[in-house]
Amino acid sequence: MARERAISSDSQVRQGGCIPGSDLPAFSLHRPRGLPIPVIIAAPHGGRDYPESLIQRMRKPGYSMLRLEDRYVDLLAGEVARQTGAILLVAHAPRAMLDLNRACDDVDWHMVAGGAPQDTRHSLANRRARSGLGLVPRRLAGLGEIWKGPISREELDARIEGIHRPYHQAMGHALEELRDRWGAALLIDLHSMPPLKSNHPGERPAEFVIGDRFGASCEGMLVARSFRHLAAHGRPAAHNRPYAGGYVLDRQALPARGIHAMQVEVCRATYLDRQLAEPGAGLADVAQVLAGMVRELAGEVAVLGRDGGMPLAAE
Numbered sequence: 497m498a499r500e501r502a503i504s505s506d507s508q509v510r511q512g513g514c515i516p517g518s519d520l521p522a523f524s525l526h527r528p529r530g531l532p533i534p535v536i537i538a539a540p541h542g543g544r545d546y547p548e549s550l551i552q553r554m555r556k557p558g559y560s561m562l563r564l565e566d567r568y569v570d571l572l573a574g575e576v577a578r579q580t581g582a583i584l585l586v587a588h589a590p591r592a593m594l595d596l597n598r599a600c601d602d603v604d605w606h607m608v609a610g611g612a613p614q615d616t617r618h619s620l621a622n623r624r625a626r627s628g629l630g631l632v633p634r635r636l637a638g639l640g641e642i643w644k645g646p647i648s649r650e651e652l653d654a655r656i657e658g659i660h661r662p663y664h665q666a667m668g669h670a671l672e673e674l675r676d677r678w679g680a681a682l683l684i685d686l687h688s689m690p691p692l693k694s695n696h697p698g699e700r701p702a703e704f705v706i707g708d709r710f711g712a713s714c715e716g717m718l719v720a721r722s723f724r725h726l727a728a729h730g731r732p733a734a735h736n737r738p739y740a741g742g743y744v745l746d747r748q749a750l751p752a753r754g755i756h757a758m759q760v761e762v763c764r765a766t767y768l769d770r771q772l773a774e775p776g777a778g779l780a781d782v783a784q785v786l787a788g789m790v791r792e793l794a795g796e797v798a799v800l801g802r803d804g805g806m807p808l809a810a811e
Contacts, residue, residue, distance in 0.1 A: 506530070513662035515589045516651065517547035522589040522659040525666050526574075532581035533794035534678035534801060536670055538685050540596035540663070540744060542570030543587040550593055553644050560642050564591045564633055566688040568775050572767060572783055573686045579787035580794070582684075583670050587663060591633065592642070594655045596663055597685075597742040598631040607634045609646045631660075667748055671755050679801025680754035682718065682793055685744045686786075689761040690772070692738075702734035703766050707741035707759035713749035714756040721796055722758070725789040754801060760786070 506529045513522025523543075544565065551557045570586045577584035587596055605612035628635030632652065635641055667683070674681035692701040706722050708714040719735070726733045741759035749757035764772045767779040 510666070512666055513589070514658045515545055515547060515593065516654040516658050517549045518545070520545045520547075520588060523585060523587045523663050523666065525670065526577060526584040526586075527670070528581050528583065531583070531674060531677045533790070534674045534680060534797045535580070535582040535682045535684060535790055535794050536585060536667070536674065537573050537577050537582045537790070538585040538667060538683060538744070539566065539570045539573040539687075540587050540685065541566035541591045541687055542568070542573065543590040543593075544570075545588040546590050546592070550590075554592070554642060555644055556639060559639055560592055560633075560636060561590070562773060563636050563639075566591075566686075567764060567768060567772065568779075569686055569688045569762070571775060572688075572762065572779060572786070575779070575783040576686075576786045576790060579783065580790045582790055582794075583674070585663075585667055585670065587659075589659045593632070594659045595629070595631055595633060596660060597687075597744050598629075599743050599747075600631060600656055600660060602630045602743070603632065603652070604628070604630045604634045607632065607643065607646050608652055609648050613649075631656075664744075664747060667744075671748060675754050675801075678798055679804070680756070680797050681801075682714075682797045683744075683748055683755070683757035684790065684793075685741070685757060685759045687739070687759060687761045688764045688767075689739065691763050691765045692734075700732050701763075702732045703763040704731055704733040705735070705737070705739045705759075705761040706733060707736050707739050707745070707761070708757075709741045709745050709749070710736055713741060713745040713751065714758045715751060715800065718756060718793055718796055719758060721792055722760075722789055725792055726785070729785050729788070731785060754804075756797070756800075762786075 508527050510525045511521035515522050554560050671681045694701045704726055706719055708719050723733055739761045745757045767782040769776040
């Protein structure tokens with residue numbers, strides 16, 4: 497059951513959902529009083545609360561955790577929210593248990609005891625599952641199978657009901673509340689990525705990737721403003737490749753109603769240590785760059801809200 501308590505004089509935190517196998521909440525939603533900016537920052541892959549029963553079922557827990565997590569991106573998201581006044585939605589349930597950036601039917605049914613239900617329709621939604629990274633991740637490069645054995649259908653359903661549904665409901669309600677308050681809203685779905693390789697000799701690889709589902713999830717002016725900000729701070733960035741965004745953007749973005757969403761991938765080498773395992777010296781700098789970007793975007797979203805959610809034509 498969700499519970500709410502004040503965390504400071506000007507903000508509240510609501511913990512919701514439940515991680516199966518524990519009494520831990522699946523996520524926390526930090527809501528500043530007065531909603532000072534029309535932005536939500538979410539970290540769906542930042543969860544690190546592993547029930548012991550889950551760890552015991554993993555073939556190599558340490559390897560899988562490090563590879564599956566957006567390592568400490570929750571700390572980055574929290575610092576950006578603190579500096580800007582954005583709503584903060586952070587998952588505590590680990591991606592190993594359930595991936596919040598996948599659809600509920602994006603399941604590799606070979607890892608579920610009894611296989612797929614008779615009425616299951618296989619569709620394009622299963623493309624991630626076939627690669628080993630569906631709703632419940634099954635395989636990793638360099639390891640193979642993550643799990644010692646299959647899970648039951650009842651356990652899969654418990655994860656969906658305890659983690660996936662309440663998380664996305666909370667996100668949807670928060671976006672609607674921001675839109676009602678400001679006339680428009682922006683979701684920044686924050687992720688981290690392994691260091692990218694250069695495409696050409698001497699090229700500096702992108703440290704950030706902005707994904708907008710190839711223009712479908714976000715007003716282009718907001719994306720352009722993001723790139724200008726990153727460029728002004730000497731941070732190379734890419735657009736939609738290799739990460740264009742996923743289920744979160746598909747489900748939550750409604751640009752025609754003034755609800756915009758972009759996925760922001762941050763290179764782990766910019767804010768973690770050399771082993772990409774623990775917070776590094778660059779975390780504060782990256783948080784500052786992102787906070788400046790969020791403040792600029794918040795101003796643009798507020799203008800969109802005043803203008804009915806649509807950009808003004810050039811004079």
